[in-house]
Amino acid sequence: MSDTNEKKAVVMIVDDTPEILRILIELLKDDYQLIPVKSGEAALKQLENKPFPDLILLDIVMPEMDGYEVCSKIKDDPKICHIPVIFITTVTETVDDAKAFKIGAVDYITKPFNPMTAKARVKTHIELSRTMKALQLALNKIKTLNGLIPICSSCKKIRDDKGYWNRLEAYIEEHSDAFFSHGLCPGCSDKIYGDKAWYQKTKKKRTMQGENKEA
Numbered sequence: 001m002s003d004t005n006e007k008k009a010v011v012m013i014v015d016d017t018p019e020i021l022r023i024l025i026e027l028l029k030d031d032y033q034l035i036p037v038k039s040g041e042a043a044l045k046q047l048e049n050k051p052f053p054d055l056i057l058l059d060i061v062m063p064e065m066d067g068y069e070v071c072s073k074i075k076d077d078p079k080i081c082h083i084p085v086i087f088i089t090t091v092t093e094t095v096d097d098a099k100a101f102k103i104g105a106v107d108y109i110t111k112p113f114n115p116m117t118a119k120a121r122v123k124t125h126i127e128l129s130r131t132m133k134a135l136q137l138a139l140n141k142i143k144t145l146n147g148l149i150p151i152c153s154s155c156k157k158i159r160d161d162k163g164y165w166n167r168l169e170a171y172i173e174e175h176s177d178a179f180f181s182h183g184l185c186p187g188c189s190d191k192i193y194g195d196k197a198w199y200q201k202t203k204k205k206r207t208m209q210g211e212n213k214e215a
Helices: 018-028 040-046 067-075 097-102 115-142 168-175 186-193 196-214
Strands: 010-014 033-037 055-059 085-090 107-111
Touching (some): 010 040, 018 033, 033 040, 040 055, 055 067, 055 115, 067 085, 067 097, 085 115
Parallel strands (some): 010 033, 055 085, 085 107
């Protein structure tokens, strides 16, 4: 990786052929932490617990559960659906591009592997994934209120960075993803309308009087 101090990304390799696993391990071991597994079932079992890999290399043709089914299960799980999946296929196999991308794969590589191409695609998608995570974290931070917020002890307006005083609702809506709906708590309702029981009784009485007049 470009930054020697950066923690190595974790790549899961899923292939039922020991020779393919060996080749990919030799190709990627210097740059990544590797989790080799020999079946789709074993991959899904491994993915039940953290830490999750940063990328999955997934063979398409495997017995019992093929790569398409494994990828679909990964993308249906909200805990791991963010992990990019690159399919592994042979030059003699027909890849259903539409199906592969529809179920969530980001790319595919063919075997026998071109070392430079395989490494470049793995690196590209790990960097893209990390960039998206960083952007999401930055967005979440922007939308989170923190630090000292000047608020008027009387009218409860908040002073913004430009020195203007804003209604509490307007300030929070601008600086977060929250929206307000307004109502009255029981205490304020009593202050405005008086005793609630009296208010309901009076309302009922007026309704009955109106019905009697109509009759």
